[in-house]
Amino acid sequence: MGAYRADEDYDYLFKVVLIGDSGVGKSNLLSRFTKNEFSQESKSTIGVEFATRTIHVDDKIIKAQIWDTAGQERYRAITSAYYRGAVGALLVYDITRHVTFENVARWLKELRDHIDQNIVVMLVGNKVDLRHLRAVPTGESSGFAERENTFFMETSALEALNVENAFTEVLTQIYRVVSRKALDIGDDPTSVPRGQTINIGKDDVSAVKKGGCCSG
């Protein structure tokens, strides 16, 4: 209580990637979550952009390292390094452009091709502020999410609607999996539950922080 905790001080560090077609609002979701900012005239993301934010779940401090990737094909051809070590993903589409929803399956495949373990995925229908232009009914997306076993939420980065919830939910779910896994391993190191394997420890970015001045 009252002890100062520096920005670097955290219990868990989770890497989360933002993927989805160009122009669906990934960068604005990120800036809304990390800086509470929204830009009407944002530029195309070139390559990859990176931001962090720390949240609290239970009594733990979770630092989210969020990678916002270019939706355009070009950069993905060059590197898949930004997927490495990711334990969560927000797969974003634009509710006013049906084609961005149709491409969700492709994005999911690419994600699962690059990351061998199952990671926490949240399907995000963005731009719900454009109600009169809606082209993807909520039921269609929620059905897809159910079939593909992902979480689902509709958001508006413009109106700051559900953005906080979407990120927090993903991070909380990762935390649940990681802490459950830690417990399971404690009981029996050979039985890692299938479908919930999250790679921790050996990776440089997604790790449980050891020690530290305020821990223990």
Added chain:
Amino acid sequence: MFTSSALFIIFDLQAMQASAEADTFFCFVELLSGFRDHFCQQLDNSVVGIRSTITKLSQFLKEHDEELWRHLEMTTKVNPQFYAFRWITLLLTQEFNFPDSLLIWDTLLSDPEGPLVRHPGIVRLKTQRDGHAAMQLGPYPHGTMQGGDGRVFLGTVRGEFKFSTKRLQLARNLPVIAFVKLAIRQSWDFHICCRQCVWGGLLEVKRERKNVAPQGLGRRRLCNPETETLLRVCCAMLIIVRRRLLAGDFTSNLKLLQNYPSTNISHLLYVANKLRVKSV
């Protein structure tokens, strides 16, 4: 896109609004022709592709500042692709404000071994040692401009141009003028082709420097001269913030390089130029 809007503004400044759009397109094409390999997916794994250029930046840094290179890439594991992809493909335009970008471009484009000498072409621009330039546009749609009055046409871009230091300074920040400035300073004799294409104002201009084999026929360089200059500037950007990088971890270093702080551009270019001397 910033790159083309930068060019558009340059032409607009020259009060040539009528042809500004076409000229912008022409120069944009010209400019990118020096860097086009970075945009070709088929070349990604070749020696001229973007991956290779990013690796060259990394090697360049290692050569000049191994401690910084080691800290950045080994200790904090900052993959240069995470920041240098944007630096290189956008020619640094997203890293700096507009006036600063123009200063950097002036350096990129006026490099003595820069773009002018590389392209074969058709129409003739004669430069004379007395400091006057003349240009014939021959049977091409924009007419002929000739004589020693110091007026120069580059494509359809009319830039009044004399060799007084004052005029040079006026033209200093304009990359297109940098082409002409350099050509005249070097007394080059080269060709310019200017052809208005019917399908939308496309101007195609090609140039040739007399008696010089077009690049590719002669020696093959590791990378083209503009790219070398660009890599020197990129490397200087890393060196200028080296103290902060050496004190930083993965997160702070990546944030710093993705949000490069505003800096004294003259100093940056000075550091970049010193790297040229060192690597000879």
